[in-house]
Amino acid sequence: MKTIQYLKGDATAPQAKGIKIITHICNDIGGWGKGFVLAVSKRWEAPEKEYRNWHRFSSKNNFALGEIQLVQVEKYIYVANIIGQKGIKTGNNGVPVRYDAIEKALEKLSDEALLLNASIHMPRIGCGLAGGKWEEIEPIIERTLLAKNLEVYVYDFE
Template identity: 60%
Template sequence: MSEIAYVRGDAALPSGKGVKVIAHVCNDIGGWGKGFVLALSRHWPEPEAAYRAWHRDRAANDFGLGALQLVQVERYVWVANMIGQRGTKTGSKGVPVRYEAIDTALGRLADEALALGASVHMPRIGCGLAGGKWPRIEPLVMDRLIRRGISVTVYDHRD
């Protein structure tokens, strides 16, 4: 079984050939404006527009923890909006990250990546503003993606 490839760089500019899916974690309240999403929005308007419409029409769709939305931004590049955090602020219920929701979304992402023949590229999802810990998320990525033969690259941003 292969391993996760760790590289320095910007996950919003994935390297390599072939179809690529950029995966990231979104909140469940329709907020888009801080963290990794800003890098995505600098390159393409479609992921934010699709996420906001998905949230706005949530009464008629699957928007919620664990859901996945794939948005094509270039011929061979897709963005995976994964709902993996409850709200945006740390409070009496702890940090916003929801590991079980990320696990569910990664399972859905695996099915889509296999159908597309795509590799998956991401920052350390759920570990920024969501407050998650990579030692809890890395095994989910291994179980859901790597074990199914999907190539995964995790980008640590250059300072």
């Protein structure tokens, strides 16, 4: 089984050859404006636009926890909007991260990545504003992406 390759740098500028999928966590209420999404929006308009449309027309599509939306932003780069966060605030139900939704979404992403023959690139998903713990996320990545022999790069921004 492959292992996660940890890199220092910007996950929106993936360091690999071939087709790349930049993966990040979104909330289930249509909010986009804090955290890693700002770096995504700085580089490309389409992921935010597509996410907002996905939310706006949620009664007619699959917008829900555990779902993914792939948006092609360049010839060899896609952005995966993953709904793995319930709301945006810590409250009675704890932090917003939903590990089960992330696992479900990464299973779907693994299938898409295999079809595209793509590598996966991400910050430490679910561990910023979502309030998750990397020691919970890392095994999910191992069970879903690495188990399917996908190349996974995790970026720590300097």
